[in-house]
Amino acid sequence: MPRYNPKDVEPKWQDRWNEAGAFAAERDGDKPKYYVLEMFPYPSGRIHIGHVRNYAMGDVIARYKKACGFNVLHPMGWDAFGMPAENAAMQTGAHPRDWTYANIDVMRGQLKQMGLAIDWSREFATCDPEYYRHQQRMFLEFWKKGFAYRKESQVNWDPVDQTVLANEQVIDGKGWRSGAPVERRKLSQWFFKITGEADDLLAALDDGRLAGWPDNVRLMQRNWIGKSKGLQMMFRFVGATDLPAELADGVEIFTTRPDTLFGASFIAVAPDHKLAAHFAETDPKLKEFITECQKTGTSEEAIEKAEKRGYKLPVEMGHPFDDRRLPVFVANFVLMQYGTGAIFGCPSGDQRDLDFARKYGLPVPPVVLPPNEDPATFRIEDEAYVGPGTIFNSGFLDGLSTDDAIAAAIKKIEEMGEGEGKIQYRLRDWGVSRQRYWGCPIPAIHCEACGIVPVPAGDLPVLLPAVDAEEFKTPGNPLDRAADWKNVPCPECGKPGRRETDTMDTFVDSSWYFARFASQPEDRPTDKKTVDSWLPVDQYIGGVEHAILHLLYARYFSRMMKACGYLSVEEPFSNLFTQGMVVHETYLDSDETKSLKDRWLLPEEVVRRDGKVVHAESGAPVIVGAIEKMSKSKRNVVSPEAIAETYGADAARWFMLSDSPPERDVEWTDAGVEGAWKLVNRVWDAVAPAKGALKPHDLANPPGDMDEAGVALRRATHAAIDGVTEDIEHFRFNKAIARIYEFLNTLKKTPPMKKADGSPANSVRAEAFAQAEALAALVRLVAPFTPHLAEECWETLGGPETGMGELVCDAPWPKADPALLAKDEIVLAVQVNGKRRAEIAVAASADNETVEQAALSDETVKRHIDGKTVRKIVVVPGRIVNIVAN
RNA sequence: GCGGGCGUGGCGGAACAGGUAGACGCAACAGACUUAAAAUCUGUCGGGAGCAAUCCCGUGCCGGUUCGAGUCCGGCCGCCCGCACCA
Numbered sequence: 001m002p003r004y005n006p007k008d009v010e011p012k013w014q015d016r017w018n019e020a021g022a023f024a025a026e027r028d029g030d031k032p033k034y035y036v037l038e039m040f041p042y043p044s045g046r047i048h049i050g051h052v053r054n055y056a057m058g059d060v061i062a063r064y065k066k067a068c069g070f071n072v073l074h075p076m077g078w079d080a081f082g083m084p085a086e087n088a089a090m091q092t093g094a095h096p097r098d099w100t101y102a103n104i105d106v107m108r109g110q111l112k113q114m115g116l117a118i119d120w121s122r123e124f125a126t127c128d129p130e131y132y133r134h135q136q137r138m139f140l141e142f143w144k145k146g147f148a149y150r151k152e153s154q155v156n157w158d159p160v161d162q163t164v165l166a167n168e169q170v171i172d173g174k175g176w177r178s179g180a181p182v183e184r185r186k187l188s189q190w191f192f193k194i195t196g197e198a199d200d201l202l203a204a205l206d207d208g209r210l211a212g213w214p215d216n217v218r219l220m221q222r223n224w225i226g227k228s229k230g231l232q233m234m235f236r237f238v239g240a241t242d243l244p245a246e247l248a249d250g251v252e253i254f255t256t257r258p259d260t261l262f263g264a265s266f267i268a269v270a271p272d273h274k275l276a277a278h279f280a281e282t283d284p285k286l287k288e289f290i291t292e293c294q295k296t297g298t299s300e301e302a303i304e305k306a307e308k309r310g311y312k313l314p315v316e317m318g319h320p321f322d323d324r325r326l327p328v329f330v331a332n333f334v335l336m337q338y339g340t341g342a343i344f345g346c347p348s349g350d351q352r353d354l355d356f357a358r359k360y361g362l363p364v365p366p367v368v369l370p371p372n373e374d375p376a377t378f379r380i381e382d383e384a385y386v387g388p389g390t391i392f393n394s395g396f397l398d399g400l401s402t403d404d405a406i407a408a409a410i411k412k413i414e415e416m417g418e419g420e421g422k423i424q425y426r427l428r429d430w431g432v433s434r435q436r437y438w439g440c441p442i443p444a445i446h447c448e449a450c451g452i453v454p455v456p457a458g459d460l461p462v463l464l465p466a467v468d469a470e471e472f473k474t475p476g477n478p479l480d481r482a483a484d485w486k487n488v489p490c491p492e493c494g495k496p497g498r499r500e501t502d503t504m505d506t507f508v509d510s511s512w513y514f515a516r517f518a519s520q521p522e523d524r525p526t527d528k529k530t531v532d533s534w535l536p537v538d539q540y541i542g543g544v545e546h547a548i549l550h551l552l553y554a555r556y557f558s559r560m561m562k563a564c565g566y567l568s569v570e571e572p573f574s575n576l577f578t579q580g581m582v583v584h585e586t587y588l589d590s591d592e593t594k595s596l597k598d599r600w601l602l603p604e605e606v607v608r609r610d611g612k613v614v615h616a617e618s619g620a621p622v623i624v625g626a627i628e629k630m631s632k633s634k635r636n637v638v639s640p641e642a643i644a645e646t647y648g649a650d651a652a653r654w655f656m657l658s659d660s661p662p663e664r665d666v667e668w669t670d671a672g673v674e675g676a677w678k679l680v681n682r683v684w685d686a687v688a689p690a691k692g693a694l695k696p697h698d699l700a701n702p703p704g705d706m707d708e709a710g711v712a713l714r715r716a717t718h719a720a721i722d723g724v725t726e727d728i729e730h731f732r733f734n735k736a737i738a739r740i741y742e743f744l745n746t747l748k749k750t751p752p753m754k755k756a757d758g759s760p761a762n763s764v765r766a767e768a769f770a771q772a773e774a775l776a777a778l779v780r781l782v783a784p785f786t787p788h789l790a791e792e793c794w795e796t797l798g799g800p801e802t803g804m805g806e807l808v809c810d811a812p813w814p815k816a817d818p819a820l821l822a823k824d825e826i827v828l829a830v831q832v833n834g835k836r837r838a839e840i841a842v843a844a845s846a847d848n849e850t851v852e853q854a855a856l857s858d859e860t861v862k863r864h865i866d867g868k869t870v871r872k873i874v875v876v877p878g879r880i881v882n883i884v885a886n
Numbered sequence: 887g888c889g890g891g892c893g894u895g896g897c898g899g900a901a902c903a904g905g906u907a908g909a910c911g912c913a914a915c916a917g918a919c920u921u922a923a924a925a926u927c928u929g930u931c932g933g934g935a936g937c938a939a940u941c942c943c944g945u946g947c948c949g950g951u952u953c954g955a956g957u958c959c960g961g962c963c964g965c966c967c968g969c970a971c972c973a
Contacts, residue, residue, distance in 0.1 A: 224969085506971095506973070546973080661900095734911095831954070882953050884954095
């Protein structure tokens with residue numbers, strides 16, 4: 001019997017698929033379409049095993065759906081713009097373009113080695129001018145329609161590197177590379193008006209348009225959009241102020257809790273608020289305080305976690321409902337981006353306000369009485385009460401519920417003409433400007449006379465200028481220094497102008513790539529008819545880390561593209577699956593004289609010897625660290641190439657889908673992949689001796705004279721088909737795999753049916769049929785998971801001669817016969833007072849009375865109810881019997 | 887800080903919609919084959935008591951609902967992820 005050798009077999013079938021054009025998607029005939037898409041990779045250098053898991057999942061779906069008769073689109077491309085290429089340029093001197101395309105070449109080869117059923121003819125990278133030129137064209141249209149606009153916003157600025165920093169590049173308030181304290185700086189930037197679609201983006205989460213999305217992702221998006229109803233109102237200064245006219249009116253605040261207005265004890269504005277800026281002009285200490293606040297990063301997390309601090313302004317404000325005077329602070333926990341950048345503080349009803357009030361000795365009047373509390377004894381100590389209750393200490397609101405009080409307070413303020421009920425969103429407009437080189441240039445020209453002018457459509461694309469690789473080692477944005485490129489005449493007046501040097505956020509690139517995969521006309525982003533024939537994506541698969549931004553931006557982008565006539569769907573992804581990460585142990589060299597950075601060891605540098613973990617070469621002890629997401633910095637990565645080299649792509653794919661549920665993290669272990677390798681061989685060992693077994697049988701016509709063993713095998717076969725099909729449909733790959741194991745165990749335990757001895761001829765024919773059917777099913781069931789192995793088995797069994805398909809990837813998915821799934825006899829557990837005491841076998845069709853009698857007559861059951869009175873018998877048909885006795 | 891997720895044998899996990907906890911895999915142990923090892927095959931495998939039949943305990947912790955709770959409810963504890971310029 002030939003040994004299975006993936007090194008020969010896998011490339012052989014990859015070539016055969018290629019020659020046959022097996023995975024080209026074509027919109028012809030009357031087959032229904034199915035679009036499977038995995039989030040495309042960033043070309044970071046090499047494929048890691050996390051990619052293998054992601055793409056293996058999509059591949060199972062693609063191959064399964066193809067077998068089920070769908071016309072499948074399963075494309076691949078590269079999310080190729082972004083910071084790592086520029087970081088690499090700074091470190092190694094390689095030009096981002098060269099670095100990126102070289103990485104793509106390597107990674108394409110690695111993906112092909114995995115045997116994915118991908119239509120490679122549609123591949124592109126987002127840094128291809130042929131892709132981003134269309135993005136520029138859409139940008140101009142969005143601009144014209146008012147979807148794109150400019151406004152000022154805050155960024156993290158590194159004064160040494162002369163660059164804007166991502167939040168992840170700010171560590172303890174300092175730039176990651178320069179170590180210089182980060183400043184917050186205002187820049188004029190481009191935005192997409194995503195808030196204009198906030199309502200529809202929110203509505204679609206619940207109206208069925210995203211029924212195929214996981215609840216947790218929809219919830220995260222709902223929270224992100226953060227629709228809240230509240231009150232926007234003015235607080236007025238007490239007495240005369242010498243403030244300029246635009247500030248003298250007072251401070252406009254937004255609150256979701258107008259019911260707690262009587263609990264107000266201060267007013268606070270954000271450090272970026274214009275009122276703060278005004279007083280800072282004449283107050284150096286305030287100026288210093290604001291600068292201090294700006295050293296906190298721009299992330300919401302950093303701001304929320306920082307100690308609550310404030311600076312008191314020399315003004316006071318009146319309470320709208322009584323004659324109290326409230327102090328006014330500049331406070332570091334008030335966010336300028338949300339609401340109006342100003343709040344009223346109610347310490348008894350908000351933890352941040354309470355912390356602040358305690359720190360600055362402000363009063364804490366309680367105004368919401370929790371249920372079952374006595375107003376005489378209720379006190380706020382260290383915890384604010386944020387829940388519902390009855391309003392007290394609150395004048396005209398006393399005795400109302402929180403909900404009623406909210407309505408009453410809004411009504412009153414509206415009557416007073418001091419404000420109105422308002423809906424606020426947490427969602428902010430999408431800032432798409434990036435002060436970087438390696439991104440899609442924003443097609444605009446600044447002109448002293450004409451302002452900001454669009455690049456004429458005929459002049460597109462605005463290509464990135466050729467920049468010397470050395471340029472990236474100089475601080476700042478190379479585009480700013482590319483004089484030849486930057487200095488151009490204004491397209492409107494012809495006077496000297498300069499190009500916009502901002503490039504687009506890479507989330508823009510990934511917001512429409514799925515549409516471009518479906519349709520790639522040369523002269524426009526998409527051909528509407530073609531793209532509509534494929535969209536929406538039927539199954540989108542990717543990491544949960546994209547649950548909010550990428551998926552929300554893509555949803556918004558579809559709406560903009562629809563408005564411009566490029567496609568017809570609002571929601572581009574009808575079903576979403578978010579898979580977990582691949583994690584691995586980390587290993588640390590025990591030599592503490594080295595810097596931590598240099599002590600991390602690759603998994604292949606480490607071996608387990610006599611229960612100890614040691615360095616493979618030196619034998620020195622190794623510290624086993626936490627199990628973490630695979631990352632370059634901790635070196636806990638395994639190379640898919642090395643795995644494929646040793647065990648083959650099939651084993652790697654199988655392992656990545658077995659054991660752990662796909663939505664959960666999976667730990668990569670050597671033992672695990674060895675287990676998968678064993679499986680590959682067990683399948684081969686089951687198939688190889690049955691060479692040509694399929695040819696003599698017509699699987700559609702089972703013989704009628706099957707004996708018991710044959711019927712048992714057929715039942716197992718059809719149970720496996722049924723179970724695996726259900727499991728794949730529901731993304732339970734780990735369970736599908738468990739069922740395949742079960743089936744294979746049964747198959748192996750069934751004695752060989754082609755007997756050479758004197759068995760009756762009919763029986764041999766019938767049993768051989770059962771076995772052929774089992775093998776044909778087995779091979780097709782494993783095909784989505786281990787496609788190369790399946791092809792080799794299919795050929796060996798004589799599959800091509802059955803008329804089902806030359807290749808198993810073209811063969812139809814097996815169908816379970818319901819008649820073989822039904823059981824005649826079932827085993828029921830019998831409980832006495834809720835504890836399992838016995839099992840009884842009854843006919844599947846037995847009625848409750850029969851079941852009760854069978855249960856009561858069981859010896860063990862009798863013993864347990866002896867001397868007691870049976871009070872009740874619960875019979876759950878097909879499941880359990882519970883006898884209640886005392 | 888806010889939001890989301892997860893806690894089941896030595897390990898990854900299974901358990902449908904409240905109905906036999908531990909499917910399937912890994913590891914481990916015992917045996918077969920082998921000069922030997924690897925590979926392969928067979929068996930055992932949550933803890934405890936018992937020769938056995940069988941019984942007691944057991945799904946992070948405390949409490950509740952129910953004939954019946956890993957699953958539902960309330961309260962804790964622990965771990966992981968996201969938070970707008972990483973992709």
